[in-house]
Each structure stands twice: as structure tokens, then as C-alpha cells.
Amino acid sequence: MDVITLLVAVLVNALLMSLALAVGVGIRARSGLQAWQFMLLGQAAGFGLLIAAKQTLPVLLATLGVMVLSASASAMTLTVCRFLGQPVPRRWLCVVPLTLGAAHWAALPDQPLATVVTNLTISLQILWASGLLLRGAGQVRWRWLCGVAAAANALLMLGRAVLAWGWPEAYPRFTAPHPLNLTHLMLLNASLVLGTMGFLLAHRDAAEQALVRLASLDTLTGLLNRREWMSRAGRALGVAGGAADDATVLMMLDLDHFKQINDQRGHPAGDEVLKLTGEVLRGELRASDLVGRYGGEEFCLLLRHSDPDAFGRLDMRLHQTLRRRCEASLGFAVDFSAGVVRVQPGEALAAAIARADDQLYRAKHAGRGRTCSDDGVL
Numbered sequence: 001m002d003v004i005t006l007l008v009a010v011l012v013n014a015l016l017m018s019l020a021l022a023v024g025v026g027i028r029a030r031s032g033l034q035a036w037q038f039m040l041l042g043q044a045a046g047f048g049l050l051i052a053a054k055q056t057l058p059v060l061l062a063t064l065g066v067m068v069l070s071a072s073a074s075a076m077t078l079t080v081c082r083f084l085g086q087p088v089p090r091r092w093l094c095v096v097p098l099t100l101g102a103a104h105w106a107a108l109p110d111q112p113l114a115t116v117v118t119n120l121t122i123s124l125q126i127l128w129a130s131g132l133l134l135r136g137a138g139q140v141r142w143r144w145l146c147g148v149a150a151a152a153n154a155l156l157m158l159g160r161a162v163l164a165w166g167w168p169e170a171y172p173r174f175t176a177p178h179p180l181n182l183t184h185l186m187l188l189n190a191s192l193v194l195g196t197m198g199f200l201l202a203h204r205d206a207a208e209q210a211l212v213r214l215a216s217l218d219t220l221t222g223l224l225n226r227r228e229w230m231s232r233a234g235r236a237l238g239v240a241g242g243a244a245d246d247a248t249v250l251m252m253l254d255l256d257h258f259k260q261i262n263d264q265r266g267h268p269a270g271d272e273v274l275k276l277t278g279e280v281l282r283g284e285l286r287a288s289d290l291v292g293r294y295g296g297e298e299f300c301l302l303l304r305h306s307d308p309d310a311f312g313r314l315d316m317r318l319h320q321t322l323r324r325r326c327e328a329s330l331g332f333a334v335d336f337s338a339g340v341v342r343v344q345p346g347e348a349l350a351a352a353i354a355r356a357d358d359q360l361y362r363a364k365h366a367g368r369g370r371t372c373s374d375d376g377v378l
């Protein structure tokens with residue numbers, strides 16, 4: 001087994017995986033997988049240039065090869081940042097390959113020094129990406145897979161830098177048939193495959209999470225949709241065990257004259273009102289409260305540990321804030337009617353909703369813009 005054969009194997013492997021990703025998953029701009037495709041292409045191009053440098057223009061092609069490999073390591077960090085939703089350190093990702101190119105060019109008359117500079121820089125780049133993956137990886141398997149594969153690869157590169165620095169005669173250059181070179185290239189091949197598998201898993205996880213979000217959230221307001229609210233409220237009330245405490249309050253809320261808003265100002269204005277209502281509800285309620293869009297212009301709230309005074313103040317704030325926000329953003333005020341009940345211990349969710357709906361009906365008939373209750377919540 002010689003180093004050039006292994007290098008060609010890495011090149012072909014990286015090219016094929018990049019192609020397979022493009023064909024299988026497509027090319028979606030700014031996605032993590034797209035950055036990984038760049039990483040794979042960078043590996044193929046970088047090693048291609050290093051092999052070509054053996055035949056012609058050694059200094060120029062080797063320097064270009066080193067820069068491309070460093071850019072490929074930057075693409076790995078970009079991949080990780082995109083999958084983890086972290087800010088991308090763009091400047092660093094560009095500056096490091098350019099600086100390495102200049103340093104390699106300057107150092108090249110001294111081959112061991114060029115090897116040290118190259119291996120040290122790229123190994124630190126890869127360790128950076130691997131650190132991002134492994135820090136706080138918890139139970140996320142793809143992070144361990146990609147992080148450990150990258151770290152092993154980086155550590156062997158670091159070993160090369162140390163050898164070239166301390167024992168230049170024993171480690172002349174990266175194409176020498178040294179056991180470290182052979183081990184590194186085999187491990188690099190494996191780490192590219194494992195990395196591709198890991199990031200495909202990450203891609204699948206992200207798609208799964210997006211589906212769960214889509215299935216549980218109302219797309220217009222960002223609140224829980226009816227099905228998800230019912231299921232969470234049912235659980236919160238402990239339907240089976242009748243665990244509702246006597247300070248659990250259920251509120252059904254319906255925007256007033258909403259049809260008129262749609263008819264007179266257009267459907268988009270109606271949608272804006274719904275979005276603002278979602279924002280007001282999210283802004284005014286506690287994280288422990290459950291709020292959902294029940295349907296159309298109707299919303300439902302389940303509030304735990306709500307005493308009458310606190311609920312009265314919240315109710316007033318909701319009416320005032322919605323009127324004020326609509327006035328400020330849309331130029332007209334919108335109010336709502338609501339019915340509120342205290343959930344009885346052991347009461348089924350559907351029964352509490354029906355009682356709150358009766359109170360809502362009362363509020364509409366009493367002139368709208370108010371909240372009604374018949375069991376002392378207000």
C-alpha cells in the first residue's frame with residue numbers, strides 16, 4: 001500500500017460522496033449538508049492538487065492544495081455551525097486558509113517547516129469543529145459520531161506536525177511511506193464516511209423536528225394548534241387522575257367583529273390581527289401557561305395557579321394590549337370577548353371548554369369587549 005494510492009482513494013471517495021449527496025438530498029443553499037458537500041469537494045480538490053504538485057509546479061500547486069484543504073476544514077466548521085444553529089465566524093473561516101497559504105508559500109523552501117505549519121493549522125481547525133460538536137453533545141448520537149471521527153483525524157495530523165518538528169529526518173514529507181501517513185489517510189477516509197453518515201443523521205433529525213413543529217403549531221400565529229393544545233391541556237389537567245388544582249383556569253377568547261375586519265379591510269389585514277393576537281398572548285402569559293389557536297379567530301388558554309386578583313389584572317392587560325398593538329400597527333383597535341371558568345378537580349377538558357364557551361356566548365351577547373365568568377374567577 002503506498003501513500004499516493006491512498007490519496008487517490010480519499011479523493012475518489014470524497015468526490016463520490018459529494019455527488020451522492022447532491023443527487024440524493026439535492027443542493028439547498030445555506031444548509032448544513034451543502035456546507036458538508038463543499039467540505040468533501042475541498043478534500044478531493046486539495047488532494048488532487050497535492051498529487052499534481054508531484055508532477056509539475058510543485059510550489060504553486062502544493063500551496064494551492066494546502067489552502068484548499070484548509071478551506072475544506074473551514075467548511076467543516078461551517079457545517080457544524082449550521083447544524084447547531086450557531087453564528088458562523090465567517091471572517092475566521094476565510095482568513096485561516098489565506099494566511100495558511102501565505103505561510104506555506106513562505107516556509108516551503110524548508111519542507112519540514114511547511115509540513116509543521118500546514119498540519120498544525122489544519123488540525124487545529126478540525127479540532128475546533130470537533131470541539132463545537134462534542135461540547136454539550138449529550139445524547140445526540142450524530143454529534144458524537146462526527147465529533148469523535150473529526151477529533152481522531154485532527155489528532156493524527158497533530159502527530160504529523162510534532163514528528164516533522166522534532167524528527168524531520170524520520171518524517172520527511174506527507175507522501176513518505178511513513179506508518180503515520182498510512183494510518184492517517186485510512187482514518188481520514190473512514191472519518192469522511194462517518195462524518196457524511198453523521199451529518200445525514202443530523203439532517204434527518206432536523207427534518208423530523210421541523211415536522212413535529214409543523215404538526216403541533218399554528219403556522220399563522222406560531223401558537224399551539226387545536227390538536228396539540230387539547231392534548232397538552234388534557235395531560236395538564238390529568239384527565240385520568242383528576243389532578244387539576246383549584247387554581248386552574250380555562251379561558252376561551254374570540255375576536256370581536258372579525259368578519260367585518262376581513263370584509264372591510266381585506267383578508268391580509270385579518271391575518272395580521274391574528275398574528276398580533278398571537279404575539280400579545282405569548283407576551284403576556286407565563287411560560288407555564290398553555291395557549292393555542294382553537295380555530296378561526298378563537299383562542300384558548302389554560303392558566304395554572306391563577307388567583308382571582310392576578311387573573312383580573314391579566315384579563316385587563318390582554319384587552320388593553322391587544323387594542324393598543326392593533327391601533328399602533330394597523331391603525332384600528334381590535335378587542336375580544338372571552339369566557340373563563342375555574343376547572344373543577346376531575347372535570348374533563350371537554351366539559352370545562354363547554355362551560356367556558358357558554359360564558360363566551362354571554363360576553364358576546366352582553367355587548368362584546370369583555371370577559372364573563374360565573375364561578376368567581378373574576
Ligand SMILES: Nc1nc2c(ncn2[C@@H]2O[C@H](COP(=O)(O)OP(=O)(O)OP(=O)(O)O)[C@@H](O)[C@H]2O)c(=O)[nH]1
Pocket residue numbers: 220254255256257258259260262266267268269270271274295296297364368
Ligand atoms: N383573515 C383570516 N380570517 C379568518 C381566518 N380563519 C377564520 N377567519 C374568518 O373569521 C371570521 C369569523 O367570523 P364570525 O364567526 O362571524 O365572527 P365575528 O365576525 O368575529 O363576529 P363575533 O364573533 O360575533 O364578534 C370569518 O369571516 C372567517 O372567514 C384566518 O386564518 N384568517
